Amino acid sequence: MADAAVRCLRDGRLDGEHAPALAVEGSLQCCPLAARAMLHVVATVATHVAAGKAQARGLVVVAFDRSPEVYLDFMRRRGLDSNSLGRCVRILDCYSDPLGWKQNIQSQQHQEDNGTPYSAKKDNITIFRSVKAVDKLLCSIIDLGTGFEGEGKTYFSVAVDSISSMLRHASVQSISGLLSNLRSHDQISSILWLMHSDLHEPKFSRAFECLSTMVASVKPEVVDSVYGEERIGNISFLEHNYSKAKFHVRLKRRNGRVKHLYEELHVEGYDVKIISISSVSTEVNQSLLPKVQFNLELSEKERSDRAKVVLPFEHQGKDEPIRIYDGRRSLPEAPLDPNLTTKPPLDEIKAPKPATAKGEIHYIRDSDDERPDSDEDPDDDLDI
Amino acid sequence: MEESGGGDLLSEAMCSGARVVVVEDCVEAPAAFVLHLLLKRALAGGGGAALLALAQPFFHYDRVLRKMGCNLSMHRKSGRLHFFDLQAFPGATRGGSIADSLAQLYLAVQRVVDANRTEGNAARFTVMIDDISLLEVAACGSANDVLDFLHYCVTLTSEMQNCSLVVLIHEDIYSSEDGVELLLPLRYIADLVIKAAPLSTGLAADVHGQLSVVNKGMLSEQRPAKGQKVWNFHFKVKENGADFFYPGSRH
Numbered sequence: 001m002a003d004a005a006v007r008c009l010r011d012g013r014l015d016g017e018h019a020p021a022l023a024v025e026g027s028l029q030c031c032p033l034a035a036r037a038m039l040h041v042v043a044t045v046a047t048h049v050a051a052g053k054a055q056a057r058g059l060v061v062v063a064f065d066r067s068p069e070v071y072l073d074f075m076r077r078r079g080l081d082s083n084s085l086g087r088c089v090r091i092l093d094c095y096s097d098p099l100g101w102k103q104n105i106q107s108q109q110h111q112e113d114n115g116t117p118y119s120a121k122k123d124n125i126t127i128f129r130s131v132k133a134v135d136k137l138l139c140s141i142i143d144l145g146t147g148f149e150g151e152g153k154t155y156f157s158v159a160v161d162s163i164s165s166m167l168r169h170a171s172v173q174s175i176s177g178l179l180s181n182l183r184s185h186d187q188i189s190s191i192l193w194l195m196h197s198d199l200h201e202p203k204f205s206r207a208f209e210c211l212s213t214m215v216a217s218v219k220p221e222v223v224d225s226v227y228g229e230e231r232i233g234n235i236s237f238l239e240h241n242y243s244k245a246k247f248h249v250r251l252k253r254r255n256g257r258v259k260h261l262y263e264e265l266h267v268e269g270y271d272v273k274i275i276s277i278s279s280v281s282t283e284v285n286q287s288l289l290p291k292v293q294f295n296l297e298l299s300e301k302e303r304s305d306r307a308k309v310v311l312p313f314e315h316q317g318k319d320e321p322i323r324i325y326d327g328r329r330s331l332p333e334a335p336l337d338p339n340l341t342t343k344p345p346l347d348e349i350k351a352p353k354p355a356t357a358k359g360e361i362h363y364i365r366d367s368d369d370e371r372p373d374s375d376e377d378p379d380d381d382l383d384i
Numbered sequence: 385m386e387e388s389g390g391g392d393l394l395s396e397a398m399c400s401g402a403r404v405v406v407v408e409d410c411v412e413a414p415a416a417f418v419l420h421l422l423l424k425r426a427l428a429g430g431g432g433a434a435l436l437a438l439a440q441p442f443f444h445y446d447r448v449l450r451k452m453g454c455n456l457s458m459h460r461k462s463g464r465l466h467f468f469d470l471q472a473f474p475g476a477t478r479g480g481s482i483a484d485s486l487a488q489l490y491l492a493v494q495r496v497v498d499a500n501r502t503e504g505n506a507a508r509f510t511v512m513i514d515d516i517s518l519l520e521v522a523a524c525g526s527a528n529d530v531l532d533f534l535h536y537c538v539t540l541t542s543e544m545q546n547c548s549l550v551v552l553i554h555e556d557i558y559s560s561e562d563g564v565e566l567l568l569p570l571r572y573i574a575d576l577v578i579k580a581a582p583l584s585t586g587l588a589a590d591v592h593g594q595l596s597v598v599n600k601g602m603l604s605e606q607r608p609a610k611g612q613k614v615w616n617f618h619f620k621v622k623e624n625g626a627d628f629f630y631p632g633s634r635h
Contacts, residue, residue, distance in 0.1 A: 067542040098535065104491075168531060199569060242600070242613045242614070
């Protein structure tokens, strides 16, 4: 589900910092999948926004590659009703008439026959007609974003689809300037964009990766090692790559550490599903076990002993108060704990012992913020 | 083996919902016959078409299609085929830039499409460009202007139900670096790529080449039967059409 990235986008910015930014990248080898991953993430962010779970009160989609209807349809299929769409989603339509040609035609037609006015667009779609003017584009995005209702300071998120199309009309400098301006604007909660990496020189896509805090790259599952890409003759590879892809996420944490997440992307009907590879690999491990020469299976008794080990995350059902270590003083009760003084803490799996023996691991949470069993780094906010 | 002829395998591979079809060919295996087949199919069943011809004059298409059993002159007279003879494009620019003449060309195309729409015609309408490589030459090599023009043509297909765009490009004239300008963006906007290539095993008397069809459409209605996205088969071009068959199914 690309959870980590979506969580960052949902939680938004901290005061005085730049907004978190996600760059979704893909190449032609898995072309529709990168775009679909983008749609998926945008719709997920929109659902969070509509449910009020996100910092942002609204989402502005800057649509270059696809018609706004595609976005609205997709969000409707994901379960957003028209009410919340109208409340939380605004689309800046740079697709229908990016250079103003149609407007010119209309004005000419109006001179000729004063003809029928064009079909009025819906409320949440605004047509933008001069994509070459990046300054105007920035103003329009911010105008749209500040229009969301809400008390106090209302934040909003921005999704750009795609940077590659913008780069056809404007220079790298101006577009990266636009993105950094957006990131530093104090009402923008988060920003995400799509980029087709093979349409540009590698240095350009890297320049945009530097602007982001998260990079999600969609890579083909299978690559022909002999011919590289685009060898259409090899059909089985292509067929495979169109239904499944690797989804690599790189998260830059605030303390400068980088975290890599390897996930897989599957096509499921109109939507895509992103699952972490670890869950797949454990299934594989289980099925592989019997093939080993040695006995790696646990006996019934070992199994029951292992089940007796109380896991360290909570005092499970033992009626003890949950103590939280605040980092300043040692806990008064801690030395009194008989398990700590008399026995050394036991490791995860206790070797078979007499039936009365029981394993226990002591663990005290640092704070209430840390959820039990969370994969977050507990030292993430440590300021050294 | 006639049951697999007559474009059946091609129609099976092409789903009806594909809006942007890109036909790629090369010198050894020209794919003009695919355009002729698609044009014939577009005009069959009461549909309309606009043909932006840069490669050949009208008489060429007229003669080829007549052998295939489709009278283009008649369709042109009845207003179902709109033929844009662009061999001299952009002849009369009067000092304007190439972007202006492309905008004028788009204006003409949109008028045709709008006229078709206001007539309440629910049948299919196809805009066909033969070929985009020559349009790039006419645009003095400015791929960006050509892509702008193409983008506007693509917007037509999303504004209107039942409108599709068919573009021919000679992919072998773009090297890997040049392709970034026009060929790769074109593959990105395509819902369906039909690629003609010579046989990998060399020349054969009764097989003229192989055709790969790749469905890239995102929407479920753009999927062909059986959910298969990539098709590969051989073709043989004949006077009155073309035969399509799976490799090895014919000797």
